[in-house]
Amino acid sequence: MRRWPYTFGVSLSIVVGVTAIIAAQRLDVPLRDPDGFLGPAYVRLPLIGLMFFAAGIIPMAVRRGWRDGIPGIVGEFRGILKADWSLKRVGYIATGLLTFYVCYVSYRNLKSDLPLIRKGVLFDTDMLRLDHYLFFGHNPAEVLHSFLGTSVAAQVLATAYVSYLPLIPLTLGAFLVWGKDLSLGAWYATALSLNWILGVVSYYSMPTLGPAFAQSSMFQDLPVTGVTELQRSLFRAGSSFKEDPTGSASYGIAGFASLHVSVVVTACIFFERTGQKLVIRVLAWAFLVMTVLATIYFGWHYLADDIAGAFIGWLSVSIAAWATGNRGRRRRSPEREREIAARAEYAEPTPEPAS
Template sequence: MRRWPYTFAVVVSVAIGTTAIVSARILDLPIRDPDGFLGPSYVRLPLIVLLFFAAGIIPTALKRYGIRGFFGGVVRIVDEEWTWKRLSYILVGLSAFYACYVSYRNLKSYLPVVREGVLFDHRMLQLDHFLMFGHNPATVLHNLLGTGAAAHILAFVYVSYLMLIPLTLGAFLVWGRDLSLGAWYATALSLNWVLGTISYYMLPTLGPAFAQPQSFLELPDTSASSLQRALFRAGAGFKEDPTGNQIYGIAGFASLHVSVVLAACLFFARVGLNGIIRWSAWIYLVLVVLATIYFGWHYIADDIAGAAIGWISVSLGAWATGNRGRRRRHVKGNSPAEEIGAIPDEVQPAAAGASETGSRTA
């Protein structure tokens, strides 16, 4: 099954896609394409890939052939280095990720219909107070970090996740010399959506900001609070008319912000990316965890469950793509594109057909 590194990802995407379609038919609800920061996902994700494609080819063509030979150089580079196999892997990875993401967003939207009236926020609030020795964790952070500059910094970190994850996926799919690494990362991210959907239905919650909004009234207006208001309006619109244009997006357990970012951190460490990139990712994770509690997106248990989902996704993705137990040696002195592709030959994955060692990375 693992001779082709995308077998598992395709199976998972078909499974959750079928689940979303069947659920929509049973509930008599539409399947919607969730809009993102730069428009619909089916526009945003291919655009990201095209940008990375250009970033990988244009500088190389200018360096090798200069301005006069630029266009001929681009054609030559594409012909020599961008095989149909490489392009097909990018397409499959992008499609699997997109299918899982759209299915996850729609199944999440059906949550208040399927689990109507079932919420565990009160118990989660009690658990938070128990873990913090009788204190509200959000209030503790407000007092510790303040409600000025910290609020705007954490808001930027939280919202930036919406673009950083697709960007990192595009980087590994397009720039990666070892094609199984792109498959591993795409599979891990896809699993986050699937496992996150399951966690929503297992333990439905709204999150502190929606269950106990009075604890966050002192916070300034930020991009995070704007996003919360938008989600509240969309959620109210969905409950008023589930067949309308609104998509429901409020769910606390588990935190997929934490799960996806932790999955990225673990993956970056396993493949041996540049130390600056790895440490930046871990610092970003810490800030994301703080933001989830600070703004009341999640309870402490949500973040713990999210961390578990992230670890499971990376580990299962490694097994499914033939990368289990692999440790990549960091290669110093490379550009970001070369850093992703510079995997020594002796540590290439053993899965047949998973690697394209003959291509060069721009």
């Protein structure tokens, strides 16, 4: 099954896509293509792929052929395409983007169906009690407001939280288009897709609204940020959906588990296991810390949501590694590769056994 690294991912996208279609038909609601950064996902993802394609080829072609003018650049462009861009590679890139797209759109539709299927079932009171227990009788959000303040910290954390929306598709595009090892792109695309599926399962297993929607008074003193606008938009859309589920609005409020945390954890672990540059790994872990703080600070999630999200992120990477043939893989750093090569060069040859 794992000879083609996308077998599992494509199968997963078919199953979840069919599930979303059946749910929409049973509930008599339309399937919706959620909007996002740079427009709908079916526009956004191809644009990201084309952007990385251009960024990977055009500068190289210009650098090699600028002395001969436009004809030289065009000639180098064609040479790079012929040498590096086989139909197999293009097919892998398209499959990765399509798998991610189908799983994400299905996730958004199944998430929107949540209040219709799990009517009136909420666990916010239990989660709030658990938060107080874990923080020794205190509310985690109030502790962060007191410790970090509610001015500069709010703006910084809001910027980090909202930047998640474009960053994840961009990292996927980078690995799919720029990566020479096609199985790594399949691994990352499958891991991200698994986040959406496991996230939907967690939403239905324990529906919550999150502190900002269950106890909005706790966050009224925070300044207006991009997060504030996003929360208001989600509240308006959720209210419109409940009034008319067949309309254009979709429901997008769910706390357990935190997919912001799960997806960023997936990226961090994937970067570590594939031996990305130190600066990339450090930035990824720093972004995770900011994301976790933001989820609590703005009341998106309870502590248990973030813990469950971290588990989903780890599980997604592990399952995707097995499914794409990368189980147990650890890419050595360039320094380690050079060290091993040097040792091999000066090692004494192993004597052949006597006949």
